[in-house]
Amino acid sequence: MKKVVIRKGIYRDSINLMQMSTALSKLPGVSQAAVVMATELNRRVLAEAGFAGSDISRAATDDMIVAVDARDAKSLDAALAEAEDLILSKGPGSAGEARLPGSLEEALQAVPDANMVLISVPGRFARREASHALSRGLNVFLFSSNVSLDEELELKEAARERGLLMMGPDCGTSIINHKVFGFGNAVRPGPIGIVSASGTGLQEVSTLVHKNGLGISQAIGTGSGDMSELVGGITMAEGLRRLEGDPETKAIVLISKPPSPKVAAKVLAMARDCKKPVVVNFLGADLTAQALGRARGARTLEDAARAACSAAGAQPPSAEAVPRELVASASLEWPKLAESQRYVRGLFAGGTLCYEAQVVLGPVVGDVYSNGPIRPELKVEGEAPSKKHACIDMGAEEFVEGRLHPMIDFALRKTRIAKEAADPETAVLLLDVELGYGSNPDPAGELSPSIRDAKAAAASRGRYLPVVASIVATEGDLQNLAKQEATLRDAGTLIAPSNASATRLAAMIASRGKGGAS
Amino acid sequence: MTAVDPPRLEAVTVGEAANAILGGSRRGRVEGVYRGAVNVSLRGGLVSLVPEPSERGPININVALPDGRPMSSFGLQAGDKVRVYGTTLDVGGRLLVSTRSAGLYSPSMRFEPVLPLEELRRNLLAARRTGLAHGNLSGLGELLRAEGGQDTRGSLGLFASAAAPRIEALEESVRRGDAALTARAVSELTGLGPGLTPSSDDMLAGMALFMVLCSRSSHVSRPGFEALLRALGSGARGRTTALSEAYLKEASAGRGNEAVVSLCEALLTGREGAVVSRTRRLLGVGETSGTDTLLGVVIGGELCVEPAHRPGGHRP
Numbered sequence: 001m002k003k004v005v006i007r008k009g010i011y012r013d014s015i016n017l018m019q020m021s022t023a024l025s026k027l028p029g030v031s032q033a034a035v036v037m038a039t040e041l042n043r044r045v046l047a048e049a050g051f052a053g054s055d056i057s058r059a060a061t062d063d064m065i066v067a068v069d070a071r072d073a074k075s076l077d078a079a080l081a082e083a084e085d086l087i088l089s090k091g092p093g094s095a096g097e098a099r100l101p102g103s104l105e106e107a108l109q110a111v112p113d114a115n116m117v118l119i120s121v122p123g124r125f126a127r128r129e130a131s132h133a134l135s136r137g138l139n140v141f142l143f144s145s146n147v148s149l150d151e152e153l154e155l156k157e158a159a160r161e162r163g164l165l166m167m168g169p170d171c172g173t174s175i176i177n178h179k180v181f182g183f184g185n186a187v188r189p190g191p192i193g194i195v196s197a198s199g200t201g202l203q204e205v206s207t208l209v210h211k212n213g214l215g216i217s218q219a220i221g222t223g224s225g226d227m228s229e230l231v232g233g234i235t236m237a238e239g240l241r242r243l244e245g246d247p248e249t250k251a252i253v254l255i256s257k258p259p260s261p262k263v264a265a266k267v268l269a270m271a272r273d274c275k276k277p278v279v280v281n282f283l284g285a286d287l288t289a290q291a292l293g294r295a296r297g298a299r300t301l302e303d304a305a306r307a308a309c310s311a312a313g314a315q316p317p318s319a320e321a322v323p324r325e326l327v328a329s330a331s332l333e334w335p336k337l338a339e340s341q342r343y344v345r346g347l348f349a350g351g352t353l354c355y356e357a358q359v360v361l362g363p364v365v366g367d368v369y370s371n372g373p374i375r376p377e378l379k380v381e382g383e384a385p386s387k388k389h390a391c392i393d394m395g396a397e398e399f400v401e402g403r404l405h406p407m408i409d410f411a412l413r414k415t416r417i418a419k420e421a422a423d424p425e426t427a428v429l430l431l432d433v434e435l436g437y438g439s440n441p442d443p444a445g446e447l448s449p450s451i452r453d454a455k456a457a458a459a460s461r462g463r464y465l466p467v468v469a470s471i472v473a474t475e476g477d478l479q480n481l482a483k484q485e486a487t488l489r490d491a492g493t494l495i496a497p498s499n500a501s502a503t504r505l506a507a508m509i510a511s512r513g514k515g516g517a518s
Numbered sequence: 519m520t521a522v523d524p525p526r527l528e529a530v531t532v533g534e535a536a537n538a539i540l541g542g543s544r545r546g547r548v549e550g551v552y553r554g555a556v557n558v559s560l561r562g563g564l565v566s567l568v569p570e571p572s573e574r575g576p577i578n579i580n581v582a583l584p585d586g587r588p589m590s591s592f593g594l595q596a597g598d599k600v601r602v603y604g605t606t607l608d609v610g611g612r613l614l615v616s617t618r619s620a621g622l623y624s625p626s627m628r629f630e631p632v633l634p635l636e637e638l639r640r641n642l643l644a645a646r647r648t649g650l651a652h653g654n655l656s657g658l659g660e661l662l663r664a665e666g667g668q669d670t671r672g673s674l675g676l677f678a679s680a681a682a683p684r685i686e687a688l689e690e691s692v693r694r695g696d697a698a699l700t701a702r703a704v705s706e707l708t709g710l711g712p713g714l715t716p717s718s719d720d721m722l723a724g725m726a727l728f729m730v731l732c733s734r735s736s737h738v739s740r741p742g743f744e745a746l747l748r749a750l751g752s753g754a755r756g757r758t759t760a761l762s763e764a765y766l767k768e769a770s771a772g773r774g775n776e777a778v779v780s781l782c783e784a785l786l787t788g789r790e791g792a793v794v795s796r797t798r799r800l801l802g803v804g805e806t807s808g809t810d811t812l813l814g815v816v817i818g819g820e821l822c823v824e825p826a827h828r829p830g831g832h833r834p
Contacts, residue, residue: 398794
């Protein structure tokens with residue numbers, strides 16, 4: 001059944017029109033829905049498609065047409081009622097519109113005693129907004145990326161002069177006074193403080209600390225540019241200083257991909273002199289005992305979480321490179337591999353998890369190619385077909401520009417899973433899944449059909465495709481961890497307790513049990 | 519009792535066309551009010567008041583909103599009267615916009631040196647593939663799949679399937695240089711598709727803009743191409759939304775938003791990496807507008823590089 005409704009004097013931008021079309025199309029019993037401007041040609045095309053109604057010919061160009069094709073009258077009425085609700089609730093300035101602050105000043109009018117602001121605007125405006133916030137005496141969490149290092153330095157120096165904390169730019173996660181900013185997980189309060197130049201690194205360590213029975217006092221994101229030589233680790237140093245003085249924090253974890261040597265030396269000097277135990281995880285960096293002094297080095301994020309818990313006086317469960325029951329499951333997988341299946345293919349939403357996987361895989365399987373490689377000669381374009389062992393950061397700029405982050409939008413990763421499944425050299429797919437604030441409401445539901453399809457596609461070509469994943473999450477996360485695990489397992493995924501463990505498991509499968517467990 | 523002055527906003531940039539329209543107009547009316555724009559119809563044409571940060575464009579007046587309100591929160595309604603006093607725009611007596619210290623957005627319409635034909639083709643292919651991988655295909659973007667004459671019509675949505683044969687007819691009319699057929703083909707596309715600027719209009723704007731910029735940069739001129747510009751300049755009137763009409767008119771004069779102009783520049787003179795990054799930027803414009811505009815740019819570009827219509831000025 002097809003029907004059109006004309007609405008006059010309703011002004012919606014393209015995004016609203018498309019969102020309404022999409023929302024109506026997804027309603028039960030609706031096979032097609034369109035909310036479009038009533039131009040002559042749109043009216044004609046709709047009429048030709050059978051949407052002719054009594055009033056379609058009376059519409060004017062700037063009117064809005066709601067066209068719905070539903071299987072029965074009940075579905076049609078429900079869809080048109082929903083359309084009306086959407087129109088009424090989304091109108092600019094209408095009573096139903098949530099009035100979000102459009103600027104810092106407006107936000108401060110609403111919350112005059114705020115002392116921190118989260119800013120997420122296009123990169124070219126980020127410096128201006130953050131600078132304004134600092135001048136108003138606010139600590140800043142700057143989510144925006146595409147801010148130059150010069151601008152970052154300027155902002156961080158201004159923050160330092162005013163005694164404020166400048167988290168970011170390109171800061172994905174912080175937990176301040178037990179409130180999550182950006183992407184993050186429902187971790188319990190506790191004695192571990194974190195300062196991290198990596199968003200997913202912070203998430204992985206904080207959730208592993210939670211799984212080890214402890215919790216987080218503060219987790220300060222610095223933004224990925226902080227540990228560059230130009231910026232000089234200003235926020236890392238400030239975060240460490242603040243955690244040293246924080247009575248709730250008993251042990252501190254510092255996380256970064258390999259920093260500039262000069263900055264690493266500066267931060268390590270502070271860590272050595274810190275009155276509290278400090279665990280340093282500069283992924284892939286070779287930290288000597290002399291450089292670390294009293295601080296403790298951790299090779300992986302998993303090691304860092306465990307070491308921090310020990311330093312805070314807890315006894316985390318004993319370390320197993322890969323849990324025994326997973327080794328047993330994996331040993332049933334590799335005998336099914338075809339001879340051509342030789343390589344691990346990691347597709348990551350978390351950039352630091354991608355990097356950690358390379359750190360773990362390299363010593364076991366040899367060179368690992370990546371769009372964010374450990375060594376420059378292993379660099380490949382992210383969108384190019386995978387080469388040998390490969391770990392691809394699907395959250396890299398080349399993938400996310402103009403799109404949502406892959407922790408929210410799985411479209412590109414799903415496409416890539418299908419491509420890897422079609423490659424006869426793929427021995428095992430390695431995935432990360434992030435739950436928590438900001439992430440997709442049902443990541444396992446998004447990935448599982450693709451995993452099933454990938455396995456089926458491989459099977460149709462006479463191959464068996466193992467899939468290994470880790471889930472960055474706690475049981476308190478909104479997406480329901482148990483349900484997410486069950487959904488992925490039902491799709492044939494082996495789930496490891498950490499990214500490092502999942503990587504070892506993948507290596508073990510690809511090498512037919514020869515690597516990974518050590 | 520004291521009268522309350524309406525808020526006064528400072529314009530940061532004014533598009534070239536908007537500047538000319540303000541210079542020649544005294545009165546007008548509010549055409550539409552949206553969260554992200556207030557469109558004002560003046561005697562010389564339509565201008566769009568948009569908040570920073572927004573793409574700079576020929577009809578845009580980008581205004582700083584110090585109190586951060588959405589453009590829809592000033593109590594304005596369609597039909598409100600507008601007056602222009604010198605460099606101040608009085609919108610419905612509820613909002614004053616000063617353009618006194620605004621910069622002029624007036625991008626170059628000529629890019630040199632233009633790449634050899636083969637590199638231009640490669641750039642167009644990179645843009646097309648980037649659009650397919652990253653664009654919002656729910657307008658006409660699915661038609662980007664029609665690489666090398668591939669027929670994709672079986673799987674298209676309502677508006678894309680209506681647009682596909684019409685676009686083919688337009689391409690053919692431009693190839694033939696047939697002004698009457700071109701005018702008819704343009705009228706059969708104008709106003710078609712979803713969006714406040716309907717998808718086909720975005721496509722037409724991208725196509726025209728690339729062809730104008732290519733012709734100015736490489737001195738190409740063809741009867742079909744000029745007929746297309748004439749049809750867009752005049753034939754859209756009353757057939758689509760006021761905003762779309764304004765954009766089509768500007769595109770036919772070689773003026774477009776920053777994102778599409780910078781893509782055209784990269785296609786004509788740049789390396790593949792620049793093409794990909796600028797395509798991605800264009801894809802971020804609007805909901806489907808960026809992707810639909812890209813489709814037009816690619817179609818316009820492919821018409822320009824076809825052997826029979828080889829633009830002059832290329833290096834051998």
